[in-house]
Amino acid sequence: xxxxxxxxxxxxxxxxxxxxxxxxxxxxxxxxxxxxxxxxxxxxxxxxxxxxxxxxxxxxxxxxxxxxxxxxxxxxxxxxxxxxxxxxxxxxxxxxxxxxxxxxxxxxxxxxxxxxxxxxxxxxxxxxxxxxxxxxxxxxxxxxxxxxxxxxxxxxxxxxxxxxxxxxxxxxxxxxxxxxxxxxxxxxxxxxxxxxxxxxxxxxxxxxxxxxxxxxxxxxxxxxxxxxxxxxxxxxxxxx
Amino acid sequence: xxxxxxxxxxxxxxxxxxxxxxxxxxxxxxxxxxxxxxxxxxxxxxxxxxxxxxxxxxxxxxxxxxxxxxxxxxxxxxxxxxxxxxxxxxxxxxxxxxxxxxxxxxxxxxxxxxxxxxxxxxxxxxxxxxxxxxxxxxxxxxxxxxxxxxxxxxxxxxxxxxxxxxxxxxxxxxxxxxxxxxxxxxxxxxxxxxxxxxxxxxxxxxxxxxxxxxxxxxxxxxxxxxxxxxxxxxxxxxxxx
Numbered sequence: 255x256x257x258x259x260x261x262x263x264x265x266x267x268x269x270x271x272x273x274x275x276x277x278x279x280x281x282x283x284x285x286x287x288x289x290x291x292x293x294x295x296x297x298x299x300x301x302x303x304x305x306x307x308x309x310x311x312x313x314x315x316x317x318x319x320x321x322x323x324x325x326x327x328x329x330x331x332x333x334x335x336x337x338x339x340x341x342x343x344x345x346x347x348x349x350x351x352x353x354x355x356x357x358x359x360x361x362x363x364x365x366x367x368x369x370x371x372x373x374x375x376x377x378x379x380x381x382x383x384x385x386x387x388x389x390x391x392x393x394x395x396x397x398x399x400x401x402x403x404x405x406x407x408x409x410x411x412x413x414x415x416x417x418x419x420x421x422x423x424x425x426x427x428x429x430x431x432x433x434x435x436x437x438x439x440x441x442x443x444x445x446x447x448x449x450x451x452x453x454x455x456x457x458x459x460x461x462x463x464x465x466x467x468x469x470x471x472x473x474x475x476x477x478x479x480x481x482x483x484x485x486x487x488x489x490x491x492x493x494x
Numbered sequence: 495x496x497x498x499x500x501x502x503x504x505x506x507x508x509x510x511x512x513x514x515x516x517x518x519x520x521x522x523x524x525x526x527x528x529x530x531x532x533x534x535x536x537x538x539x540x541x542x543x544x545x546x547x548x549x550x551x552x553x554x555x556x557x558x559x560x561x562x563x564x565x566x567x568x569x570x571x572x573x574x575x576x577x578x579x580x581x582x583x584x585x586x587x588x589x590x591x592x593x594x595x596x597x598x599x600x601x602x603x604x605x606x607x608x609x610x611x612x613x614x615x616x617x618x619x620x621x622x623x624x625x626x627x628x629x630x631x632x633x634x635x636x637x638x639x640x641x642x643x644x645x646x647x648x649x650x651x652x653x654x655x656x657x658x659x660x661x662x663x664x665x666x667x668x669x670x671x672x673x674x675x676x677x678x679x680x681x682x683x684x685x686x687x688x689x690x691x692x693x694x695x696x697x698x699x700x701x702x703x704x705x706x707x708x709x710x711x712x713x714x715x716x717x718x719x720x721x722x723x724x725x726x727x728x729x730x731x732x733x734x735x
Contacts, residue, residue, distance in 0.1 A: 326663035337687035433558035458569035472556040
């Protein structure tokens with residue numbers, strides 16, 4: 255067999271893996287976004303627990319962030335991957351379904367990323383909340399806003415503004431974590447490269463392409479987060 | 495919750511701790527040397543040196559570690575004849591060395607930024623004072639810049655070490671049987687994910703706890719000027735009373 259050139263290999267021709275790699279890159283972005291959003295929900299709740307909870311809730315929240323930041327992400331993914339199907343199997347057996355029930359790899363992956371990044375995002379949100387001036391919260395309370403309205407109108411917009419740089423860092427982490435989801439068999443960018451490398455015996459070419467695509471995604475998202483930051487800060491006076 | 499099983503699991507997984515620590519310390523140690531080099535390249539003020547270092551940091555921080563590991567472990571196999579010719583194949587055929595190599599390259603990128611931050615935080619008047627005393631070059635670096643920079647960079651470097659301990663878990667994907675590798679094997683044998691997860695997580699937490707304590711102790715040792723002066727007990731000497 256004649257050796258294909260690199261560009262034939264990763265291109266969009268009849269022997270090219272271009273479309274497969276692009277679809278897989280789309281999958282990477284999709285699972286990263288879902289995981290990130292799940293993490294935002296978890297992070298908000300945990301940050302709330304850390305700020306406003308009683309002693310029990312606060313120590314639970316602190317324990318959560320400490321543990322999740324202290325153990326390898328891969329372990330959490332294994333827990334969700336193996337534990338998730340075991341749990342579903344147990345539930346299934348209650349209804350008479352026998353045997354192994356697999357959780358969709360996408361759901362496992364997004365949930366695992368959400369739980370991990372939630373711990374990081376909680377710290378980001380907590381830090382950002384502390385920057386919001388106490389006076390504004392008191393002012394909101396004094397005009398009679400109840401908690402939800404105050405959260406929506408005063409706290410959330412400002413916390414989000416201060417949290418953008420930290421969220422950008424967390425997003426980069428999430429994006430890189432999404433590569434670990436490949437161990438569960440989800441065909442994202444790394445998995446697809448692995449498959450292509452195996453079937454063409456050109457591992458270096460494909461992993462290099464994957465690395466370049468990851469870099470591209472990182473680069474574009476850094477740019478977008480920078481745009482978001484300048485946009486959100488447009489009303490602020492810069493100390494200079 | 496089956497505690498007898500968890501005890502057995504603990505005894506199995508603890509066998510992976512030496513390899514986990516070995517990988518982490520090899521990577522951190524070798525990575526520190528490379529990071530120092532990169533930081534100096536970035537601060538040299540020469541574009542020829544600054545640019546490659548900047549590109550290196552961008553590439554290694556912007557791609558997942560697992561991709562880097564695969565690129566080295568599987569990817570370099572594509573150049574096997576060349577590597578054999580150069581006598582490097584003995585090195586790249588071992589998953590252990592591939593893991594150490596990938597982790598080293600990765601941590602060097604992150605650590606170089608930490609070191610650069612530390613070096614840049616050295617107040618200029620201290621450097622001027624040292625120059626006024628006639629120190630320059632290596633002496634200045636060794637006596638003034640380096641100690642102050644280390645003290646500044648240590649907390650961030652500590653979290654990088656913790657990250658490395660966590661990152662060694664990825665070596666399990668290329669067949670290294672460290673704690674996570676053993677845990678994955680145990681889970682697939684017993685299908686008791688939750689118990690094994692708790693035990694493995696506990697081991698990592700203990701490791702990281704000990705490492706943070708050590709870093710804190712070094713930090714304390716390096717900053718005597720920030721400590722309260724020891725309370726001097728008034729001595730009542732008989733002769734003066």
